[in-house]
Amino acid sequence: MALEHAILVSLLEKPGSGYELARRFERSIGYFWTATHQQIYRVLKRMEADGRLDVREVPQQGRPDKKEYSVAAPGRAALSQWLHEPIEPESVRHDLAVKIRGAAFDDPAALIREVERHHRAHSDRLAHYLAGELRDFTGPEAPGTSGTPGPPDAGQELQHVVLRGGIAYERMTLAWLDDVLATLHRLGAGH
Amino acid sequence: MALEHAILVSLLEKPGSGYELARRFERSIGYFWTATHQQIYRVLKRMEADGRLDVREVPQQGRPDKKEYSVAAPGRAALSQWLHEPIEPESVRHDLAVKIRGAAFDDPAALIREVERHHRAHSDRLAHYLAGELRDFTGPEAPGTSGTPGPPDAGQELQHVVLRGGIAYERMTLAWLDDVLATLHRLGAGH
């Protein structure tokens, strides 16, 4: 059910259409929750039918009209309720780990290319996150250069701590993939 | 489709019944791939029908009989083929991150308890992994005390590197949760 909640959070941060949401799920929100446009349109329709969202037809020039969704009062209440419920610490689903253990029954060295591909993908993500951090969180928050005096915005702070989590995750993953590569090379050499 | 492959790997490591697999998915394999007994029984049935697994009825005393599954030749071939196919780097699904961003529209301080719960859960997991590492990987591999001369077993090495990944993940998560807690406290204090 968490897709609903991710959509509520995203629409509270900024109202938008299904299409726009789909693109946010490729970027910021998508760093910790993925969804395709199919899922999004389906859930938006259901949430609107349930009265959790309001819709507004927005005509546009030079491109198709869009439906802009925003959070209605019941939606906000549903989010608030969910925030106060405990959730289970996430269960991991890591295909690559299955492959690594499976490699014992095949050729371990054949996995090296694959692991290197993953290493590159995580490198790219890390660079992407770091660029985002520099862009969104170092300007107004840098001490002394503050344009907003007083305590920084809670939403900003919370988005930043989530992004720091993404950065820590990618760094940890890269170090582990180095470990995996070293292990695979060692096994290949002894073979 | 990766549940099939996780089952193949687990059955190659050691044949067993659906019940036994379900318990492995609460422990070793479950560290990076979760599955309930429902999923497992359903998939085992399908894989047997497809000829990827062999079954053997094993009568037992003092407990119900069981069906012991083992990997048949086509199953091994299917696994081998999958190992040579590239997979996408996993997409993350992190409920807690959604909650943290959502807290900007509710009471951030109310999340502290929840984050502390997660911290304890991850602490427990880390302790569990470290105990497993000590038990399974430090005895025969400690230099000088080697009971097995020559190169260590590839399966052991690969299981160990996956476990090291789990340990690194838990350590990173704990550090991040500390960061989250500090941020929530800061926001609560400024409020």
Place this chain on the structure above:
DNA sequence: CTTGTCTATGAAACGAGTTGCATAGAAGGA
């Protein structure tokens, strides 16, 4: 003028995952 890309939405089918329920013998404790 055709091909491709971007915005924008959606149906249909299928496969994966969750939840609740049901059965049943054996062992152990209150």
Place this chain on the structure above:
DNA sequence: TCCTTCTATGCAACTCGTTTCATAGACAAG
């Protein structure tokens, strides 16, 4: 004796997620 826990397997219903396909106007490149 009853209650719970453990072993062991399974059905049914439902929700969630993925893949494929379809539509359609605007715009740019070749």
